[in-house]
Amino acid sequence: RKEVEQDPGPFNVPEGATVAFNCTYSNSASQSFFWYRQDCRKEPKLLMSVYSSGNEDGRFTAQLNRASQYISLLIRDSKLSDSATYLCVVNIPPGGYNKLIFGAGTRLAVHP
Amino acid sequence: DGGITQSPKYLFRKEGQNVTLSCEQNLNHDAMYWYRQDPGQGLRLIYYSQIVNDFQKGDIAEGYSVSREKKESFPLTVTSAQKNPTAFYLCASSQGDSNEKLFFGSGTQLSVL
Numbered sequence: 001r002k003e004v005e006q007d008p009g010p011f012n013v014p015e016g017a018t019v020a021f022n023c024t025y026s027n028s029a030s031q032s033f034f035w036y037r038q039d040c041r042k043e044p045k046l047l048m049s050v051y052s053s054g055n056e057d058g059r060f061t062a063q064l065n066r067a068s069q070y071i072s073l074l075i076r077d078s079k080l081s082d083s084a085t086y087l088c089v090v091n092i093p094p095g096g097y098n099k100l101i102f103g104a105g106t107r108l109a110v111h112p
Numbered sequence: 113d114g115g116i117t118q119s120p121k122y123l124f125r126k127e128g129q130n131v132t133l134s135c136e137q138n139l140n141h142d143a144m145y146w147y148r149q150d151p152g153q154g155l156r157l158i159y160y161s162q163i164v165n166d167f168q169k170g171d172i173a174e175g176y177s178v179s180r181e182k183k184e185s186f187p188l189t190v191t192s193a194q195k196n197p198t199a200f201y202l203c204a205s206s207q208g209d210s211n212e213k214l215f216f217g218s219g220t221q222l223s224v225l
Contacts, residue, residue, distance in 0.1 A: 004154065034213070043202060043216035044155070087154070100214070102147075102154035 001026050004090050006103040013110055017078045021106045023088030024070045032091040033071045035062055037084045038105065044087055048073075078110045114139045118203050118217035124225050125190065125197060133188045133220045135203035142207065144186040145214070148172060149200040158201075161186055190222060198223050 006023045013019050025033075033050035048055065050062040050071050061074040071090075075082055088103035116137040125131045137144065143162050147155040157170030161180040175194025180186055190197045203217040 008152065041200065041219070041221070043218050044214075045216070046213055049213070100157075102156075104152055104154045 003027065003092065003101045004088055004103040006086075006088050006106045008104060008106060010107040010109050013078055013108070015078055015080060015110055015112055017110075018074065018076045019078060019108065020072055020074045021086055021088075021108075022070050022072050023090075023103055023106075024068075025088075025090040025101075026069070027090070027092050028066075028069060029093040030090045031093065032100075033062075033064060034089040035060075035071075035073050036087040036089055036102075038087055039084050047086070075108075078108075080110050080112065083108055083110045116203060116205055116215055116217035118201075118220050120220060121218070123220055123222045125222060126225050128192045130189055130191050131222070133190070133201055133203075133222070135186045135188065135217055136184055137186075137203075137205045137215075137217075138184060139205055139207070139215060140183070141205035141215070142183070143205060144180070145204045145206075146170075146176070146178065146186070146188045147202045147204065149202060149219075155202065158188065 003026050035047040036044040037047045038044040048062045050064050054063040059076045063072045085105040085107045087105045090101050092099040119134045145160040146158040149155050156172050158176050159170050159178040161167035164183050167178050167180050177189045201220045204214040206214050
């Protein structure tokens with residue numbers, strides 16, 4: 001089993017739709033979780049950290065389910081500009097500089 | 113503006129040649145990293161450095177070398193021993209022990225002629 005797994009997609013949705021991505025992780029001791037956004041052939045950029053209680057930033061909501069070992073990202077009212085690949089990132093304990101594991105990414109395509 | 117600068121944006125390597133990718137940051141970050149990204153795969157860690165004059169191998173260090181002579185600079189050399197070097201290379205930095213948020217450069221696409 002991969003340490004971090006994501007559905008590669010693509011998810012093709014119309015503007016205004018709500019879309020959700022899941023990411024599963026294998027190490028139950030993981031403590032830090034992030035979603036990054038990456039545009040084609042560009043650098044990843046931090047979208048949100050994921051906290052135990054769940055967190056929201058505008059149209060984006062991130063949630064953590066420790067029991068089932070997955071994190072989710074919900075995007076409401078999708079915009080054309082949301083089209084990108086979304087990377088799930090999880091730390092592998094004991095943590096530190098070298099222990100971030102990146103998922104392969106989920107591609108989102110928003111169409112008019 | 114503070115940030116990370118990678119150069120060149122595109123690089124071509126001939127067989128048997130060593131090439132060096134540049135990474136410079138002015139964020140005053142202690143830690144710097146090199147990742148490799150292949151299509152359909154997650155980023156994989158090549159090397160990382162927590163402090164000047166010190167660096168550690170990541171998961172796929174074979175065929176690569178680095179140096180960290182200055183805090184701002186962390187160049188990556190792709191040696192002829194790396195048999196499959198075609199990939200998108202990303203340099204990143206982070207601030208401190210407890211801060212795992214990464215700031216990335218814009219990447220270098222390396223291809224083999």
